[in-house]
Amino acid sequence: MRTSIATVCLSGGLVEKLHACAAAGFDGVEIMDSDLVAAYESPEEIRALCARLGLRIDLFQPFRDFEGVDELTLLENLRRARAKFEVMQRLGTNMMLLCSNVATATVAEPEVAAEQLGRLADLAAEYGISIAYEALAWGKYVSDYRDAWRIVELADRANLGICLDSFHVLSRGHDPSGIEAIEPDKLFFLQLADAPAFDMDVLSWSRHHRLFPGEGSFDLTGFLSHVLLAGYRGPLSLEVFNDTFRQTDVQRTAAHALRSLRWLSDRTAARNGWEDLQIAVPQPPRAFDFVEIAGEDLAPVEDLLNKLGFSFGGGHRSKPVRLWRAGDAHVILNEQHRAPGTRLAGVGFVVEDAAAAAKRALAIGAPPAFRRTYEGEYPLPAVSAPDGTGVYWNSQSAADSWLVEFQGGESPTAQGNLQGVIDHINLAYPWQEFDEAVLFNTSALALDAAPSADLPGPRGLVRSQVMRTADGAVRLAMNLAPPTAPLQPRHVAVRVSDAIATARQAKGRGLSFLPIPANYYDDLDARFGLDPELIADLRALDLLYDRDESGAFIHFYTPMIGDVFFEIVERVGDYDGYGAANAPVRLAVQRSDGQ
Template identity: 45%
Template sequence: MRSSIATVCISGSLEEKLDAIAQAGFDGYELFENDLITSSMSPAAVAGRTRELGLTLELYQPFRDFEGVDAGTLARNLRRAERKFELMGELGARMMLVCSNVATAQFGDDARAVDQLGALADLAQRHGISLAYEALAWGRFVSTYEHAWRIVEQVGHDSLGICLDSFHILSRGSSLDTIDNIPGEKIFFCQLADAPAMSLDVLSWSRHYRLFPGEGVWDLGAFVATAVDAGYTGPLSLEVFNDVFRQSDPFTTARDARRSLVAVEDAASERVSASRPAVSLSTLPPVSETAGFSFVELAPGDLAATRRFLAGLGLQRVGDHRRKNSELWSAGDANIVLNRDRDDAEPTIAAIGVEVFNVDEASRRAVALGSRVLPRDRQQGERVLHAVNTPDGIELYFSPSETAGSWVDEFGGRADTESRADTESLADTESLADTEGGADTESLAAADAGTGLGGGGEAGAAGIRSIDHIGLLQPWQRADEASLFYRSVLGLAVSDSVDVSSQSGLVRSRSLASADRGVRIALNIAPAADERQQQYLNHIAFATDDLAALADRLAAHADVLAIPRNYYDDLDARTDLGAERIAGLAARNILFDDDEHGRFLHLYVRPIGDVLIEIVQRVDRYDGYGAANSPVRLAALRVSPR
């Protein structure tokens, strides 16, 4: 199907919008009237530029407040319409969006609306124009698509059809069943917008909070499939009013929009009946099943300090890459790569690796969704790892999930003298990474007794086991794009957004996870004015089977973030953990959360650079991230400089 986007979706001048739309790969666009009125381009120049860019002008919009009026107002409205039809001739536009009357309608009887829209259709036909009638969700008398269709059906004019807009339909909770009864040739246009779940008047919801498909909560794949099964063959067009998008770079927004449309077509293609073979929907390579995080790559900043930091956490130096300027640190299945070619002033997350069952398939899907495979220096005998760019600037690697011939084997080089000197000071202390019987059974038992929550207690359980999740700080204007990217490329399920209170404002957080929970990513949006402050950080959460015991062993090697005593007083008041258990948590600066499925223990190590380390223990089937404790963590970071 042809792809289209309304110019109102993106920022910039009309010239910039058209360039961005073309560059993103759209076939056509809807011209929002205000974009033309405020442009220095003449209608003829717009038509010429449209042809130069290989675009089509699919729809001119909106024509407002027409039907349900008295005779005098109708005459003025028809004059206004004729001027617009003449303008559309200059633009090369052949369809106009007519919205149900919101402001000037005086009469709600359908007979009057039928007569007046019929007169408008007669006039449009003389100019070679088609009219797509749309029920606005807040229309004075016509506010549902079912009602709009009854009127269009009664008019019975070749030049008048209906526009199906997902926002106006789904925001009212309308059923899609009536669409099946609309002849496909009378569905003139289809507009798509997603939205977050909100308790808000529908007009404000529409004007400020629409999202591209896949960034909100609606099943737009089902919506598109229903329209196609009804016989719709026109363009799928995005009409999204969003304050953030209209302040962001137009080229970035247009790319995000195109990705969303490809993804929703793919979702719809699985549901369209086989009786519609003439309709061609975009399809994607299947999601390659994930098998957890393979590594996190850090730009090390001060290399010696970062090495000591990792050793203090209990990771061990595996070695240098055979020929690249990088080194691998590991504990259990958790791998941290230090890229020594990065010259960042402070440590930062440069890339994340995800294990997939088919690297090529995962890469093809990412490319089809608008990503670019990044060049990578690889020689014969080295494992195939493909990397793509992400909206937040961190590279995403796809690595093969099989263990035979793993990429880890490439790190067989000898550790250099400087590194050995950096970690020598730890040789006198107990190795935190020694998980093969290195943990003292007595100390583990004592730690578990101290909290009564450890769930471990076996020798070797006190080490880092794997990477539990990654937390990524998002610029306020890119968060929805990042959510769509990780959701569509990796096939992750998205949770509802959570607002976290901090001393500088609200932090909005949204988590994504694979079906088996091997890959978990938390996207965090800090208050715009404070997004560079130190309490808002990317973070790596390591998993352990006995956090209490690990906390005891960390005490000598790592700077655990101090949690205020007030937190534990409150914990005592709102839980039945008991004084002894809470004292055990407080002594180790461990935070606690629970839900109906299980319990969650976690602590934080004071950050290095812009990387915060969290260590977590999930007990039973707890599936969250301890969001209730986030305000405490943010406050502690604010008063505890790195």
């Protein structure tokens, strides 16, 4: 399917936007009138630039407040239209978007709107131009695509059809199945936008909070299915007004936008069994394979893991890379990188078909990750997440694949060695990169988004969004930091069977955890009325506790090393959360700790 994007989705000037759309790989663009008006380049220059870049100008938009008016206003509107048709001719584009009248309409009758649209279409025909009529969700008399279609049917002009926009249909809760009743050759254009499930006025929702497909709550695969089943064969185009994307780097946003379209068309193809349109079967991860921490000097991390009870899993036979493990929780320490600091550099996942997972991620637009593989090493297909973190896939267990490359390790099951698995990884993002990361986790990692929550921290609200597999074996807890706060560190949570014993042993080995205020334990007692012995243990060991109907959660945090720290968690019963109630305390304490 051809892909297109409205220039209003992107930041910057028109020429930059066009270059970014072409670089990302879009087939076409919708040129926003106001972007052209603010550009020094003439329509002829823009036309020639698009031709050189291989971008088709699919649509010129918007023309507003035309129909349902008195005759005098109509004549003035036809004059306005003629001037824009002349600009379109110079641009070399032949389709204009007409939004339903929101301001000047005084006549509600569809027959009048149809007659007036007919006159517009006839004028447009003199210029070889078609009109795609769109019902805006807040249109004065026409706010439902079915009403727009009725008017287009009544007008009955070959060059007059419908533009569908997923936002205008789904935000109003209109049933999209009626799209299939529209004649296929009257479906002139399709605009796609997702949005979060906000309960707010539809105009503000649309102007500020639209998202790319896969980042919001709309059922876009259902919507697109109806449109394609109706026979639409034009481009899939994005029209996303979003306060964030207006500010982010234009090249990066364009690449992000195209990934969202590829994901959507793939998912829609899968839903309908259209195999020829599908990229590859999604591979939800079955487990974490490893996490990779990179830095110049990782001795402090080794000391920390050692005190926590991790066992040394050996050094890599050909690289300055060492393995530490707690049962199935593998932590790879990589000193190849020369960048200063200590950071979470990669995550490995176990999947059914690693090659298919990588192929799919690459086809969706993730950049391949460079990883030097030496003779005889186990190859892991990989890509880069948008923030640069390496993502690796493995169809085998570690023991049957890369684990043998590490030599000289101790027995991981020896007494006193910690046994565990990676429970979740906590990743912090600056606000400009959050939606992009959600899309990557949905599209490339095949994770699902759980409902998000806002956690109050001392520097502002932190939005927390968990993305996970249905069985909970793989969970990524994503944090969106407040704009003015420094980026939070990332952390790896390791699940053990007895967090209290783990804490006691680690303290015995000299590890000091994040110290928790005494007031916290008073509050815990007030909230839960815990067994005095349990409270005493928690208090003595600086442990955090949470409980819900299904079970309980005991956890603690290590100090930070560079931009990384660890969390040890125990899940009692079927507790399925992450101790969100404790996050404000952790954030406050990490801050007082100067971190």
